[in-house]
Amino acid sequence: MKQLLALCICLFALKPTYSLAQSTASTEKTVVITLNDKSEIRGLLIEEDESKIVIQNDQLGLITFQKTEIKRIARLNDKGWSANPNPTKYFLGQSAYSLEKGDGYYQNIMALFNSVQYGFTDKLSGGLGVELITLSAGNPILYANLKYALPITDKFRMAVSSNFLTLVDEGSIGFLSGLATYGSTEHNLTLGAGYGIAGGGLTSDAVITINGMTRIARRFSLLTENYILPGNGEAVNAFGIRLINKNNTMDFLLLEGQFPLVDFVFKF
Numbered sequence: 001m002k003q004l005l006a007l008c009i010c011l012f013a014l015k016p017t018y019s020l021a022q023s024t025a026s027t028e029k030t031v032v033i034t035l036n037d038k039s040e041i042r043g044l045l046i047e048e049d050e051s052k053i054v055i056q057n058d059q060l061g062l063i064t065f066q067k068t069e070i071k072r073i074a075r076l077n078d079k080g081w082s083a084n085p086n087p088t089k090y091f092l093g094q095s096a097y098s099l100e101k102g103d104g105y106y107q108n109i110m111a112l113f114n115s116v117q118y119g120f121t122d123k124l125s126g127g128l129g130v131e132l133i134t135l136s137a138g139n140p141i142l143y144a145n146l147k148y149a150l151p152i153t154d155k156f157r158m159a160v161s162s163n164f165l166t167l168v169d170e171g172s173i174g175f176l177s178g179l180a181t182y183g184s185t186e187h188n189l190t191l192g193a194g195y196g197i198a199g200g201g202l203t204s205d206a207v208i209t210i211n212g213m214t215r216i217a218r219r220f221s222l223l224t225e226n227y228i229l230p231g232n233g234e235a236v237n238a239f240g241i242r243l244i245n246k247n248n249t250m251d252f253l254l255l256e257g258q259f260p261l262v263d264f265v266f267k268f
Contacts, residue, residue, distance in 0.1 A: 031055060032074040032082070033065060045075075071102070077186075081218045085267045086249045087185035088117075088125070091240060093211040093225045095190045096159035096181035098149035099125040109263040115143055124148050142166045149179075157181045164197075173198050177209070186215040205231040219244050223251060 029045045033055065043055030046062065053073065054064045074083055086105065087097045099105075099119030107115050107129075115129025129143035142165070149159035159179040166172045177194025192209035195202040208228040215221045221242040228235045240253035240260075247268075253261040 030076040030080065032076065033070055034072040034074070035065070035069055036071050038071070072100075079218070081215075082244075082246055084185045084213075084215060084221065084244060084249075085247050086242075086244075086265050087188075089265075090190075090211045090213060090223050090225050091238070091251050091253045091261065091263060093190070093192070093209055094147060094159070094161055094179060095188060095211070096149050096157035096179040097185060097188075098123055098147060098159065103267065105265050105267045107263055107265045110261060113143075115145075117145070123150060140166075155183055161194075175207075176202070177207075186213075186221075188213060205229065213242065215244075223253065225253065 030042065031045050031053075032040055032042045033053070034040050041055070041057060041060075041063070043057040043063065045053070046056050047054040050067070052064055052066050053070070054062060057063055076082060088095055088099055089107075099117060101119050101122050104116060104118040107113075107117070112133060113129060113131050115127055117125055117127035119125045124147070126146040127144070129145075131141040131143075134141045144164045145161065147159055147161040149157055151157050157180070159181075160177070161179060162174065162176050164172055164174040174197030175194055176197055177192050179190055179192045181188050181190040183189055189212040190209070192211070194207055194209075195205075196207070197203070208230060210226045210228070211224065213221050213223050221244060223240040223242055225238045225240075226235065236255065238253050238255045240251055243250040243252075248264065248266045251261075251263045251265075253263075255261070
């Protein structure tokens with residue numbers, strides 16, 4: 001528990017440095033626009049409204065794009081870093097950020113568990129997954145998820161998430177939770193609380209989750225995931241690092257006394 005408190009303090013100790021840099025930087029913002037045909041163009045943001053965006057490109061000058069032509073707008077920070085491509089989740093745990101409509105990602109954990117998540121709207125996302133060893137044995141472990149997220153302010157969001165997992169010869173179990181995230185897509189902390197679903201009802205014991213991430217460099221973020229069982233005083237604490245690329249991430253997570261876990265996430 002002391003390790004958890006120490007890391008939470010570190011997450012927010014690092015955040016003010018980032019915020020100060022943002023506030024003292026130039027008001028000019030660089031964006032990278034991905035069009036529907038997957039071509040990209042970079043420039044300074046000049047004007048934007050609900051229907052169009054105008055940028056200044058070094059070679060082409062002023063260019064106006066209709067929002068209907070655009071698949072994604074990546075807004076670079078004052079250091080020229082691309083945004084975190086994977087802000088909706090940590091390793092296993094989720095944040096209250098949601099996938100945008102039409103966005104999705106594929107996640108592979110330890111080469112065995114595979115899942116796909118998709119944004120049906122800017123607030124509602126869902127996904128399916130399967131474990132490969134049980135699949136090859138003809139009795140697969142299957143996974144399903146739905147999440148509804150609601151932005152409250154620029155830095156505070158809330159979400160409701162439901163997860164279901166089929167177990168070999170054990171039927172199925174689920175988990176229903178509420179999430180509250182404070183911070184940006186680069187530096188945030190998420191508090192969650194939920195109950196298991198088994199035998200047609202909710203379990204009596206709650207699970208508390210405290211997850212966080214902070215971006216420390218162009219290619220690296222620190223992660224923590226923590227699961228607390230108030231009923232018996234037990235807790236599982238995990239700490240890790242995220243390697244960041246333009247459209248994908250790779251996480252290394254270390255649980256206390258366990259072999260490190262690895263996952264790959266590819267955004268599409």
